[in-house]
Amino acid sequence: MRRGGERRVSVHVSELTSGEEAAWRTYVDEHSEATLFHSLLWRDVLRNTFKHECRYAMAHRDGAVVGVVPMVAIRSVFFGRSAISVPFGVYGGILADDEEATRVLVEHGRGLARDVGASYVELRHLTPPPGLALPSNDLYSTFACELPDDPSEVLGMIPRKSRAEVRKARKRGDIKTDVGPLELGEFHRLFALNKRKLGSPVFPRSLFWHLADLFGDDCNVLTVRHDGRPVAAVMNFVWRHTLMSYYSGALDHANRLSANNLMYVAAMEHAVERGLKCFDFGRSRKGTGAFAFKKNMGFVPRDLHYSYILAEGEALPQINASNPKYRLAQSLFKHLPKFAAEKLGSFVAKRMPV
Numbered sequence: 001m002r003r004g005g006e007r008r009v010s011v012h013v014s015e016l017t018s019g020e021e022a023a024w025r026t027y028v029d030e031h032s033e034a035t036l037f038h039s040l041l042w043r044d045v046l047r048n049t050f051k052h053e054c055r056y057a058m059a060h061r062d063g064a065v066v067g068v069v070p071m072v073a074i075r076s077v078f079f080g081r082s083a084i085s086v087p088f089g090v091y092g093g094i095l096a097d098d099e100e101a102t103r104v105l106v107e108h109g110r111g112l113a114r115d116v117g118a119s120y121v122e123l124r125h126l127t128p129p130p131g132l133a134l135p136s137n138d139l140y141s142t143f144a145c146e147l148p149d150d151p152s153e154v155l156g157m158i159p160r161k162s163r164a165e166v167r168k169a170r171k172r173g174d175i176k177t178d179v180g181p182l183e184l185g186e187f188h189r190l191f192a193l194n195k196r197k198l199g200s201p202v203f204p205r206s207l208f209w210h211l212a213d214l215f216g217d218d219c220n221v222l223t224v225r226h227d228g229r230p231v232a233a234v235m236n237f238v239w240r241h242t243l244m245s246y247y248s249g250a251l252d253h254a255n256r257l258s259a260n261n262l263m264y265v266a267a268m269e270h271a272v273e274r275g276l277k278c279f280d281f282g283r284s285r286k287g288t289g290a291f292a293f294k295k296n297m298g299f300v301p302r303d304l305h306y307s308y309i310l311a312e313g314e315a316l317p318q319i320n321a322s323n324p325k326y327r328l329a330q331s332l333f334k335h336l337p338k339f340a341a342e343k344l345g346s347f348v349a350k351r352m353p354v
Contacts, residue, residue, distance in 0.1 A: 094129045143281035
């Protein structure tokens with residue numbers, strides 16, 4: 001303590017510079033709670049695709065890194081200004097060694113919000129850092145499981161009804177799966193169909209090209225084919241010992257072919273064959289069809305508590321179907337022609353806190 005009872009701050013924060021990127025990578029690599037979305041590769045994808053303003057910060061104590069937070073400033077067409085940790089990621093937020101590092105990084109986020117005119121900063125924690133005390137919501141859950149040592153044991157992990165769907169698909173001689181590098185046109189057609197059905201902006205092709213280019217062998221696509229034609233596909237990422245199935249798409253009749261059940265079982269089998277130990281099914285909003293599908297596949301939901309640094313007088317953001325602006329945007333994208341949906345979607349996706 002200083003004289004007069006003033007608290008001495010031993011942690012200081014600075015924005016990431018190119019000269020500190022190696023230190024960032026080391027800290028993230030060694031932190032047990034770090035996710036794919038804390039990696040600088042994810043930042044580089046956002047920069048290369050959307051030219052986003054990335055404001056990554058590091059906390060230091062006595063010359064050592066004791067915390068980091070990746071933040072990206074967003075200027076939304078519908079929802080104003082915000083800072084997200086991180087966009088296009090389901091996880092993110094603060095990594096910190098202790099409560100002091102957490103507190104100082106939160107204060108830095110508050111300053112960033114003032115600097116960019118943001119009404120809020122969203123911290124998408126998978127596991128909150130020590131001592132975090134911020135408003136939060138629990139709209140989303142994530143789903144993950146440990147994998148067996150033998151791919152032949154994967155099918156037995158899922159409930160009987162879903163298991164029967166996979167067996168039904170495999171008994172057909174006209175349905176096959178394959179894993180390989182991204183075929184951009186093929187994958188994006190399936191992905192865009194799903195987005196339009198949901199009324200969501202279609203992400204640009206360049207996003208997937210940059211993901212495949214920067215993540216290399218740690219990014220692949222598993223495709224389900226019917227008579228040789230793709231009916232469903234999922235883009236996967238490898239992070240440490242985990243395979244994460246992330247972006248996906250499917251034709252309308254894929255469910256009749258049991259293609260989606262087959263696709264995710266095949267993804268888990270592929271993960272085991274690669275020697276990975278965990279499978280991450282990603283997040284879903286509670287009460288949605290995707291949430292129910294994952295539960296029906298035998299996965300147990302884990303609540304995600306996204307935390308918010310709010311500007312004075314601001315309430316928690318409602319970037320979901322309960323917001324009239326969101327419903328208006330959904331209606332617009334559902335009814336746009338395919339070409340227009342892709343062109344407008346690329347413009348809007350850059351400017352939404354997704």
